[in-house]
Amino acid sequence: MEHIKEKLSQGGYKLTRQRQVILEVMQDSEGEHLSAEEVLQVARHKSPSLGIATVYRTLERLAGLGILYKTRFDEGKYRYELADDAEHQHHHVQCIRCGRIFELDEGLLDSIEQEIMKQGFTVINHFLTIYAICPECNQD
């Protein structure tokens, strides 16, 4: 948390009550991937007058600072989660039957990255989503 506060102030942002609450929501939802609207609903328990515009602005800033990951699955909206401290975002497998999302190791793409670097690119980030049928759904 201290770590996060540092990043915020380094980015030139103040830790307002609203931002604090939104951060707490993200920390309390470990393992989930929340949409802006979902963040708003939960955050309003602590800050009832919170506006959706502030949620969008805050999530955007936090993602820009690397504090959050911002991912779009197979639907029209973005979802957010607290970032781990890896260099790049981790990746996901989504089950096309039950919709559950599974996390993948961050390092999985390292060899691919190497290959691309060799061709003269500088890799900044990468996004991978795999669509699959999960072990459980496979049993039916």
Added chain:
Amino acid sequence: MEHIKEKLSQGGYKLTRQRQVILEVMQDSEGEHLSAEEVLQVARHKSPSLGIATVYRTLERLAGLGILYKTRFDEGKYRYELADDAEHQHHHVQCIRCGRIFELDEGLLDSIEQEIMKQGFTVINHFLTIYAICPECNQD
């Protein structure tokens, strides 16, 4: 083209004038990734009364049949391209400076897939986009 017509009729769709025109547009734009609106603009050269709803419907059906790939880069809309005959979609590197899109080999993710299969998943498809600085932009 025959190949494509087959897929269409197997999917229960007729090859109407509009669908023909849209398919021609996609074939004539090898290497590009077109949005629905861009497809409409070009297709209207041959079929001026074509409506945007038909373009969306057709692109959606063609993607569903595996004739087109449907990809969203870092912007709000989908882009389409003619599919190659690989099992899964190929992947992209987009330069964050000049915006150009580079194609990646389809097989790159095979080893990752193997790994996930071992865990009991059945992989259906996967989407990877890498954001990087391309060799040319790297020179500045």
Added chain:
DNA sequence: CAGAAAATGATAATGATTATCATTATTGGA
């Protein structure tokens, strides 16, 4: 404290996509 700058919340605007519906085209029998 005063003034400047940053942040917030309500709400309007945007833009891509989807839904609706009346009209038109196609098709497989009678």
Added chain:
DNA sequence: TCCAATAATGATAATCATTATCATTTTCTG
């Protein structure tokens, strides 16, 4: 060939997530 059923189309309205705007409030700095 004609008809009825079905599929497809095009215009346009509706949807929905996100962004922009702007007046108000909060925070900071001197």
